[in-house]
Amino acid sequence: MDITERLTFFAALFKVDENPKLGMWLLYITVIILCVIxxxxGFARKLPLLQNIIIYAFLIFGCTILTFFAVFLPIAEGLVVAALILIIYKIRLHQERKHKEHEV
Known part of the structure; x- marks a missing residue:
């Protein structure tokens, strides 16, 4: 079995099999951006600066581990789906609040 057949969409897009160093860095950055989004x-609240720094440091550390899984498992793809669902939810929530303001 060829390893390129088992790569996920983003791993194949960034050509992790041909250029592992650049491909893994691009995959890592993609996973970080999607996790932050x-x-x-979905989860962020207003927090003091130091707590935000700690949270994002642990988030980035977790993304390091997720990046290794993202080569063969659909981690980044799942994050894209989660981001889309949360964007739709936020839009609908905003529309509902706007509609309630106009009713009152």
């Missing part, structure tokens, strides 16, 4: 849309 999902965190901000």
């Amino acid at each position: 999902v965190f901000k849309l």
Whole structure:
């Protein structure tokens, strides 16, 4: 079995099999960006600066581990789906709040 057949979409897109160093860095950055988006849309609250720094440091550390899984498992793809669902939820929530303001 060829290893390129088992790569996920983003791993194949960044050609992790041909250029592992650059491909893994691009995959790592992609996973970090997607994790930050999902965190901000779904879980983030207003916190003091030091607590935000600690949270994002642990988030980036966790993304390091997730990047290794993302080569063969659909981690980044799942984060894209989660981000899309949360974006749709936020849009619908905003529309509902706007509609309630106009009713009152």
